[in-house]
Amino acid sequence: MRDLQAYRTASALYTPDTEFANLHLIEIARGCGRGCRFCLAGYVYRPAREQPLARLLDWAKQGLQHGDRIGLVSAAVSDHTEIDEMAVALRQLGARISVSSMRTDPISVPLVRALAESGTQTLTIAPEAGSQRLRNVINKTQGVDDLMAAVELAEALKFPQLKLYFMIGHPTETDEDIEALVQFTLAARKRFKRRLAINATPFVPKAHTPFQWMAMADESTLKRRQAMIDKRLRPHQVAVRAESPQWAQVQAVLARGDRRLAPVLLALAAQGDLTIRSFHAALADAGLDASQFIGEFAHDRPLPWRIVESGVSDNFFDYEWRLTQKGETGSHCPPDSAGCLTCQACDPAWAFRFSDGKPAKRIGTHTSAGVLKTPIALLG
Known part of the structure; x- marks a missing residue:
């Protein structure tokens, strides 16, 4: 969904039979450009896009007809460029605001105050x-x-x-x-x-x-x-x-597993019960062990998920991995200037949408499969 603003990203159904019962959810932005290296959502939902304040307030007014609780949804709620104004306006409408967590660099004081006033x-x-x-x-x-x-x-x-x-x-x-x-x-x-x-x-x-x-x-x-x-x-x-840690290992196996896990999942589904013991037993029955999936993966080993195009290039991940070895931080997205094609999540038309026509900085070149073939290079 490249153009987030072409869609209504707010609750359409109201029922107590949901995880967020009686809460009007509004997705204020999608994607996160902070680049936390452990976070899958931060990469697969690039680039960061947000809904304009006026539209969000219109959706909030519609939701307030059903109740006074508004849940703001985003990978980084406090990164919305109009979050301070949004928090103040929602409180003026009588909304009680909920969020998951927030960044602190810097923290949005109006948003935190609105949360306190909402009884969070x-x-x-x-x-x-x-x-x-x-x-x-x-x-x-x-x-x-x-x-x-x-x-x-x-x-x-x-x-x-x-x-x-x-x-x-x-x-x-x-x-x-x-x-x-x-x-x-x-x-x-x-x-x-x-x-x-x-x-x-x-x-x-x-x-x-x-x-x-x-x-x-x-x-x-x-x-x-x-x-x-x-x-x-x-x-x-x-x-x-x-x-x-045992359940975390189960997550790790599933997070980096490949087609060999298919019989494991089928066996567990047939049993209708998932425990630590049953999971490892199903692995053993398939001739597998958790250590095959939770250990270090060699850089020259073909990764099973390369057949899935996330939009971000493997060369960019490798570049960030090398920064990790040196204890260095990477840049945020969007960058200070338009026209960036560093991670390859943006096509040129998107990257240049706010630019002055200057050429983009680029690492490598795309193939038809979306995989970079030239070595990663530090940007000047």
């Missing part, structure tokens, strides 16, 4: 990693000052609960990064006086991301680091929630 019980921010070094590795460029400003804002607006979302087991992660996570959370604890919770979810490598070649951390390492976090933080009245 939990403000969620996602540092993703405890140390700045590791945030650079995953291309999560928000700094400690931005994050702590969000914590202090949550305290000032008296949110009942603050939730910090972390992933553990990121590529290159060490115990020092876990200690940094603990210290960051303790610093947040000093600033936020009410309920504080963190999620420590295992990193799962995904296809069509710069981390598609990376190994998943082993189960024992994940459990040990989750235990480190829990032991250090629970005495300080921090609720620690951690997803099972």
